[in-house]
Amino acid sequence: MAWWAVLRRDLLLSVRRLGELGNPVVFFAAVVSLFPLALGADAALLRSVGPGIVWVGALLATLLSLEGLFRADFEDGSLEQLLLSPHPASVLVSAKILAHWLVTGVPLLLITPLLGVLLNLSPLAQGVLFGGLLLGTPTLSLLGSVAVALTLGLPRGGLLISVLLLPLFAPVLVFGAGAVGSALLEMPVLPYFYMLGAELALAVTVVPLATAAALRASLGS
Amino acid sequence: MNALTEFFAMGGYAPYVWGSYALALIIFIYNAWVPLRRHARLRSAIRADGRRDSAAVAAPTHRIHDENSP
């Protein structure tokens, strides 16, 4: 199936460039470790602002990793082939987005527990943080793909992507970081997860269509 | 006279109230004046272009680059 082929191809390509694969994770860890240097090493303070720091770090790391989502395919022309293929472009695009999440979102998730230890997070906060990121980072990758598609081939596209995306990322940040805050106050967490899940479901259904349309607009076909 | 000064004082909130209205006025005038000037300049630029084109009998090279031509 074409969807599988696109997914497999993208995963293979990124595994062959392992060095690049690690960059978002290193960035994520570095950003998060800058905060104690700026705010001071007070354990209680870090415990309360830690979840927010991790969320902002994950958001920024996703932003920076997005630029490469379509770039190589755009430069060698395979993106145009993808749009011209008989399969619906939105479906193929969704495979590319999933591949992006698997190679950037999942590593970010895997390193989160370690960063949580650095920030003195309690096991409960760690768990809720992980769950929120699990539901939230795919949404970030999805929303991000629209902005990347819109800015394809533009000079200084990276900065533009951030400007376009930061307001769109706000709800994910609110619900994701809010879940941990709620857990720390011993209040229910599930409503936040429902909201994150709802946004993910909405993004999964709508975003591939928008990204395909944006790619068509950018490639002028 | 007293009523007038009282009106301008706005119950002690003068800088805030008058500041808001002044800001609105500036934004409104700016957003009207700049596009109007741009429109007038564009018109005169196009008019000058047209005169130059008709003065020179040369082929209208512009039209080849017209992005809107079907």
Next chain:
Amino acid sequence: MIAFFSRWASLPAFYRRSGRWIPWLWAAAAGLLVVGTVGGLVLAPVDYQQGEAYRILFVHVPSAWMAMFVYMFMAGASASAFIWHVKLAEILARVSAPLGAAFTALALATGSLWGARMWNTWWVWDARLTSVLLLFFLYLGFMALQAAIEDRRRAARAGAVLALVGVVNIPIIHYSVEWWNTLHQGATVSKFDNPSMTWDMLWPLLTMALGFMVYFAAAVLVRARSEILERERHRRWVIDEVAR
């Protein structure tokens, strides 16, 4: 019906027709705004809770309404540009963004001035101010995208996708900010809108709002006319039109 629309949306016809409307719109906007200002500053009674400072709301509330309305207008124009390839809609979406951003900035600045008196601080992370701030960033993103893409057709199509994604997100953003606000602040911050607004306060507000709307119509038409001239500047009809 499609024939009607395509005739109405034809750029030369629109250019000529809007040229006749604009003076009237400017006059109507100026009249409404003057009446609304006099009503708001002089005729409306003092609010017994907020004192004279509440008169800022006659500017703040209409600009906040316009900030939302212009985005909806932009999204509507974008949708019709996207679906029916109406050039006029592309132009209207593009030129309304700076105006929407201006209204949003005015709403933020006046909200801040109001807050400086009522809350004794220039900025409060109040639900409404925060979502207006995010709306401002959405406008700036749209404008940055338009500025970055040189080809007008591509810019229009890209802008349409972005505006539509944005319009789906606005309710989510608004809702999430409100949720966030109740978690972090509780209901301590008083709302902008006065629940018991009497008629002598309401009519200046509505007059101002109408004035803002008519002003927007006039300003957007002027900008659209420039945009049309620029896009079509080598067309015969533009040269003829300008020469008259």
